[in-house]
Amino acid sequence: MSAAQKTESSHPGTPIPDSNAYQPPVIRRAEVVAFALVSMLIITVVAVLYVAKAFFLPIVTAFIVGTMLSPAATFLEKRGIPRAASAVLIVIGVTGGLAFIVGLISAPLMEWTTRLPELGTLLKDKLHVFDRPLALWHQIQVLFGGSETLATTRFEMPKIDWVQPTLEFLSPTFTEFLLFFAILVLFIASWKDLRRAMIMNFADHEWRLRTLRILNAIETSLGGYLITVTMINFGVGIATGLICALTGMPNPAGLGALAATLNFFPIIGPVAMFVILVAVGIITSATLGAGLLAAALFVGLTFIEGHFITPAIIGRRLQLNALAVFLALAFWTWLWGPMGGFLASPILIVGLILKEHLMPTDKTQLPPD
Template sequence: MRVMPSERLLPNAPSGTPVPDSKGELPPVIRRQEVVAFALVALLLICVVAVLWAAKAFFLPVIMAFVVGTMLSPAANLLERYKIPRGIAAVLIVVTVAAGATLMIGLISAPLMEWTNRLPEMASRLRDKMHIFDRPLALWHELQGMVGGSSNGLSSFQIPKIEWVQPTIEFLSPTFTEFLLFFATLILFIASWKDLRRALIMTFGDHAARLRTLRILNEIEVHLGNYLLTVTIINTGVGIATGIVCAVTHMPNPGGLGALAATLNFIPIIGPVATFVILVVVGVIALPTLGAALMAPLAFVGIAFLEGHFVTPTIIGRRLELNALAVFLGLAFWTWLWGPMGAFLSSPLLIVALIVKEHLVPVSAPQLPQD
């Protein structure tokens, strides 16, 4: 008699006892198609990153214009309700933003140029004030000599001679062509955003896909616009508070230092740290005692702590709360790829990725079991 596959007999079992089905106990098998798909996705990501890095002069101003234009689109919609043509509204918005940026650059650049011209004098003053480290350095060199290490170092504090001005300017300053491409793309993007939205939505033939795309675009526009508005208000407050603290503690150029703090605060994590370092250096050079020099930096630490842990989470809310590790890794990646402008784009791009993920992988989708 022929035995069916599902009725195979156990070796020591009576006749007619079927073997239990054990397919659920088999270990998972990685199929070749999955490996190939993963490898292709990894190669695609590597190629995209390489293209973005090699063609930075083109992609950085264009993507910057897309992100900033999406942030400013609600303002264009508001002006359009008052019967202002969208093209004129785009020009007015870009001119206003450029005027504000020029004002901030003027507040920062004036003291910066003055201090750059006085670098030898300030270096000499800083060297004189750092003599308090002579004794610890001497003790350190004696300890090195006792344990057999080299003690040929100088016993006095020396400021390293580093050619940093020109490389820093080249790193921070985009070219004129990039500026021109950014502003032209920004104006055209804001002016034609409605047509671009419609074209992108109509690209999909399925009604559900069109509706999902419309919701994603609307949510990105709303959240990026709110992000820009709230972050600008918060950073302006941080700059004003820093300027007041610098004026009270007799720091030089309090207006420029406040504008610098507000500008750097747009860059998460790195910006506040850079502001603290700058305040310490300026205080040590300009003020007579170390205690007076540290008053403004320590007050800024308190301002940054309140802003980062209470003000910003309360105003922005918890819905788009960003994971600290994700923010740090995104900041490191985009700063490595595109410099300071990439650092500015890191949080908006992370918000866009979070919104897209929420719509493409909703909460109702199958999830991992809880621990």
């Protein structure tokens, strides 16, 4: 009698174990505890970043922007300019460029701000074309049981009580600006020493080499991202200026500079620019159709740029997944506002580089569908 038969005879009704049968993985208590601890750590970090936004946002922005600008400091250093002087020159140059763009935008903005009551009345008068469609819609509501008082409602301009909170949300404080520029200069000036300290912090040669590769990849990728996105947005600004000039919009240079600046903030920036073009076009044009022409052409421009040009260039260079970019944009915009949206893609790039070097995966063939 075989061993299996002896076992079956001694324990009747017990199935013989099959070693080739698939056994589902068992979730151990230690794995559940580890997952819960990691989840609590992530929630705590997000809460701290949200509450201490005024402190962490300038620091993270300075680190990201400083890493992007470090290759320029290295280039100047190789030409005989000290690293500290290179950092100051780069920050002054970037600040000067931003000041020039702000100058192009602020001049017409200040003019339009002084005429805000007049422009509001003019916009309200031109939007009375929507009174009849709104009245028809209210009649339909009344027909299906709505309030009869709604049928006589006319198109009303929204109140401007949201302007001041919006500006406070978009504009960092003076302390945040000061902290950002101070950390940016110090970071660029001491980046070589920081690199060396992070590399030499590991005693193992393999980890030193891995850290060096990670830092080189982050610096190269963020520098390439800054150059590429800047050139794309510069092209969007020029195209928007040409659209505004051809459609008779006032101050096309300022509107083009505004479009280039807002395009650094994915999704949020183009939507804001579309609203601005609609408002300016309706106010300055004789007819509603002529006023919406520039905004319609801008929508076509951003559609081509967002769906063909930018994905082709950025995706080819950095291999970013569109869904990951959108989720990162939504999360960091919710956490830190518009500046979080600006930092979303660079932070995603840094995260993907860290994952690639710290948790490499073997390229295995997937089974066919």
